[in-house]
Amino acid sequence: MTMSQHDQATADLLSLFAPGATLDNEELVIGGCRASELAASVGTPALIIDESALRARARHYRDGLASRWPNSQVMWASKSLPCTALYRVMHEEGLGIDVAGGGELVMALSAGADPSNFVLHGNAKTERELEMAIAAGVGTIVIDNFDDIDRLERMVPDVQAVLVRVMPNVDAATHDAISTGHSNSKFGLSLDDAKRAIERLGASDRLRLDGLHVHVGSQILDTKPFTRAVEAIAGLGEFRVYDLGGGLGARYTCDMQVPPIEEYLDALVTAAHEHLPSSARILIEPGRSMVAETAMTLYSVVTVKHGPTRSFVAVDGGMGDNLEVSLYGQAFDATVANRVGRGELFSLVGRHCESGDQLIESVALREPRVGDLIAVPVTGAYCMTMANNYNGALRPPIVMVNNGEAHVVQRRETYDDLVGRDVAWPGARRRSSD
Numbered sequence: 001m002t003m004s005q006h007d008q009a010t011a012d013l014l015s016l017f018a019p020g021a022t023l024d025n026e027e028l029v030i031g032g033c034r035a036s037e038l039a040a041s042v043g044t045p046a047l048i049i050d051e052s053a054l055r056a057r058a059r060h061y062r063d064g065l066a067s068r069w070p071n072s073q074v075m076w077a078s079k080s081l082p083c084t085a086l087y088r089v090m091h092e093e094g095l096g097i098d099v100a101g102g103g104e105l106v107m108a109l110s111a112g113a114d115p116s117n118f119v120l121h122g123n124a125k126t127e128r129e130l131e132m133a134i135a136a137g138v139g140t141i142v143i144d145n146f147d148d149i150d151r152l153e154r155m156v157p158d159v160q161a162v163l164v165r166v167m168p169n170v171d172a173a174t175h176d177a178i179s180t181g182h183s184n185s186k187f188g189l190s191l192d193d194a195k196r197a198i199e200r201l202g203a204s205d206r207l208r209l210d211g212l213h214v215h216v217g218s219q220i221l222d223t224k225p226f227t228r229a230v231e232a233i234a235g236l237g238e239f240r241v242y243d244l245g246g247g248l249g250a251r252y253t254c255d256m257q258v259p260p261i262e263e264y265l266d267a268l269v270t271a272a273h274e275h276l277p278s279s280a281r282i283l284i285e286p287g288r289s290m291v292a293e294t295a296m297t298l299y300s301v302v303t304v305k306h307g308p309t310r311s312f313v314a315v316d317g318g319m320g321d322n323l324e325v326s327l328y329g330q331a332f333d334a335t336v337a338n339r340v341g342r343g344e345l346f347s348l349v350g351r352h353c354e355s356g357d358q359l360i361e362s363v364a365l366r367e368p369r370v371g372d373l374i375a376v377p378v379t380g381a382y383c384m385t386m387a388n389n390y391n392g393a394l395r396p397p398i399v400m401v402n403n404g405e406a407h408v409v410q411r412r413e414t415y416d417d418l419v420g421r422d423v424a425w426p427g428a429r430r431r432s433s434d
């Protein structure tokens with residue numbers, strides 16, 4: 001590799017990290033913190049979030065939507081990275097919160113966010129969760145099925161604002177597991193059923209139907225599915241509120257093209273001007289595109305192995321902290337964080353007992369050695385969400401970096417946590433005394 005090729009490859013790699021990421025003596029520096037110092041202070045694996053990138057992204061969405069459609073609100077889809085500190089940041093930046101279920105509701109409340117600015121989702125909201133939402137004063141509950149209506153009519157003491165989730169028959173080009181707007185989806189009501197729900201809600205004196213909700217999927221790289229969804233629900237009548245969901249994709253690898261936020265908002269707002277009442281309030285629920293690119297995961301290399309057909313770099317994490325790869329085949333990129341650049345091709349694999357525990361099938365890493373640090377950028381969304389204890393792995397800490405300071409905002413799990421929920425049961429005692 002010539003010097004200029006090396007520089008270009010390094011610049012391309014850096015473009016995947018949060019803005020402001022830089023090098024110091026070939027080492028990755030993020031939020032003003034060197035990768036090696038982060039690893040020394042918090043250990044690996046760890047999710048590292050650049051706080052100013054996160055806040056900038058929230059403002060970008062908030063101001064971008066408000067300037068195009070003033071009667072609007074960005075509701076952060078908190079399933080993308082449910083952690084109290086993140087709820088707090090989004091609340092401080094003036095965003096509403098999309099919570100799906102009781103756990104996310106509790107975290108949002110514990111961050112001090114305003115429940116009147118929450119929207120509650122779920123295709124199978126339990127009575128307990130609805131009870132919690134009503135008691136907390138959640139602003140809007142999204143009706144996903146007729147049982148939601150039955151339950152809420154029984155449970156709501158006075159008046160509750162609701163939206164009806166509509167299945168718009170839009171098939172977005174994304175992985176099947178994260179495509180939600182097609183006619184086969186488990187989410188929402190078909191256009192015909194939505195008409196019946198709207199009629200029923202029109203006669204309810206407890207459920208105030210504010211409008212419609214639509215969400216066509218995640219990691220969508222083209223604006224057309226979003227605009228087609230707006231068009232599809234427009235025929236259901238005129239409403240005060242339209243929640244147009246989330247779904248914009250993130251840029252995971254150097255060769256990926258993702259519509260910028262401006263292009264996405266332009267497309268949505270143009271469709272809204274064409275099809276929706278001009279007085280309507282518009283909500284959007286970005287998750288992945290809000291948080292993914294603001295974070296990276298830092299691992300340590302445990303072993304480097306040269307097999308008969310390929311060479312492996314195995315790290316101290318894997319599908320325990322990143323299920324995006326094995327669930328959706330999401331492509332990621334990576335670099336040796338203490339020697340940024342490209343080199344030979346390796347399979348970057350995890351420590352879990354499955355051949356499918358592979359973070360990247362083939363990635364050019366620069367002279368990886370045992371003890372090196374590996375940084376995988378764009379892991380902010382859905383990685384910690386789905387983190388698990390496979391093989392007794394401890395879920396990693398979440399660390400916020402800013403201006404050279406690092407703060408652990410969620411600590412690493414401990415082995416005590418792993419056994420901390422165990423409850424002694426009589427059968428065990430009986431058998432041990434046999």
Ligand SMILES: Cc1ncc(COP(=O)(O)O)c(C=O)c1O
Binds near residue numbers: 217245248286
């Ligand atoms: C109802 C709803 N809104 C918003 C989102 C966020 O989507 P994304 O993270 O792709 O922006 C999701 C996630 O799938 C969702 O189910």
